[in-house]
Amino acid sequence: MSQAARTKKPDVKVVILGDMNVGKTSLLHRYTERKFKDTISTVGGAFFLKQWGPYNISIWDTAGREQFHGLGSMYCRGAAAVILTYDVTNWQSLAELENRFLSLTDTANTDCIFAIVGNKADLTDALAQEPDTESERQDEPQPVVTCPTPPATPLQHKQVSKEDAIALYCRVLRYKGLEEKACLPAETMCFETSAKTGYNVDVLFETLFDLVLPSILKKKSEGESATVDLEAPIEVKRTKAGCCA
Numbered sequence: 178m179s180q181a182a183r184t185k186k187p188d189v190k191v192v193i194l195g196d197m198n199v200g201k202t203s204l205l206h207r208y209t210e211r212k213f214k215d216t217i218s219t220v221g222g223a224f225f226l227k228q229w230g231p232y233n234i235s236i237w238d239t240a241g242r243e244q245f246h247g248l249g250s251m252y253c254r255g256a257a258a259v260i261l262t263y264d265v266t267n268w269q270s271l272a273e274l275e276n277r278f279l280s281l282t283d284t285a286n287t288d289c290i291f292a293i294v295g296n297k298a299d300l301t302d303a304l305a306q307e308p309d310t311e312s313e314r315q316d317e318p319q320p321v322v323t324c325p326t327p328p329a330t331p332l333q334h335k336q337v338s339k340e341d342a343i344a345l346y347c348r349v350l351r352y353k354g355l356e357e358k359a360c361l362p363a364e365t366m367c368f369e370t371s372a373k374t375g376y377n378v379d380v381l382f383e384t385l386f387d388l389v390l391p392s393i394l395k396k397k398s399e400g401e402s403a404t405v406d407l408e409a410p411i412e413v414k415r416t417k418a419g420c421c422a
């Protein structure tokens with residue numbers, strides 16, 4: 178557990194769910210470390226604590242592998258937002274969100290916010306191949322580019338369209354018994370991202386952070402403990418990639 182996690186208690190919890198290999202850990206690395214780096218398949222789960230204004234938000238990365246499926250609902254307990262992640266080049270990864278992962282969110286808050294995220298957009302979309310220079314660290318010296326940019330990687334077939342994701346979002350709301358009109362619009366809550374280039378990654382996380390703030394304020398005004406108990410008996414195994422190191 179990081180020093181930050183030892184000394185600060187989270188006010189609210191965001192959970193990333195989705196099939197193995199869709200890029201959940203890579204998205205978290207990209208956001209927190211401004212890097213795309215090698216990962217190994219996550220074991221159990223791991224969390225990162227993000228300070229957002231005066232509040233602390235815990236972002237939980239979970240394992241997509243079937244063998245860890247049982248842990249998913251524990252990680253979702255009390256979540257204010259869930260990021261349902263698929264791979265835009267893999268139709269099955271979208272189907273799995275509905276088949277396997279949606280029911281895990283039964284333990285989330287009743288007013289939980291959902292985002293549907295199609296990752297690996299760089300594989301199918303030339304725009305997403307452009308490196309997101311904003312997401313690189315400002316303090317790292319940037320190499321001077323003296324030769325022409327190499328040609329972009331040939332684009333792959335996109336198996337999941339934005340419309341498919343929007344349709345899933347609507348079904349998620351129905352599953353939750355929520356009125357579409359009373360919820361955040363699908364166009365706002367469906368994202369395509371690339372952990373590799375950084376495309377849309379900050380937008381995704383920071384949109385959600387802003388959206389969960391009312392949930393923190395509501396809890397505080399209700400006088401409940403707005404914290405997630407880090408001492409709760411959940412066995413948390415770190416990924417080797419160690420995003421909470």
Ligand SMILES: Nc1nc2c(ncn2[C@@H]2O[C@H](COP(=O)(O)OP(=O)(O)OP(=O)(O)O)[C@@H](O)[C@H]2O)c(=O)[nH]1
Nearest residue numbers: 197198199200201202203216218219241297372373
């Ligand atoms: N091209 C491309 N590859 C990606 C992207 N995100 C992740 N990958 C690759 O996809 C593979 C899986 O990434 P992970 O982040 O480990 O996937 P995960 O969803 O955390 O997988 P589990 O931990 O097993 O559930 C790795 O080889 C990553 O390098 C992306 O945006 N673009």
Ligand SMILES: [Mg+2]
Nearest residue numbers: 201202218219
């Ligand atoms: Mg992972």
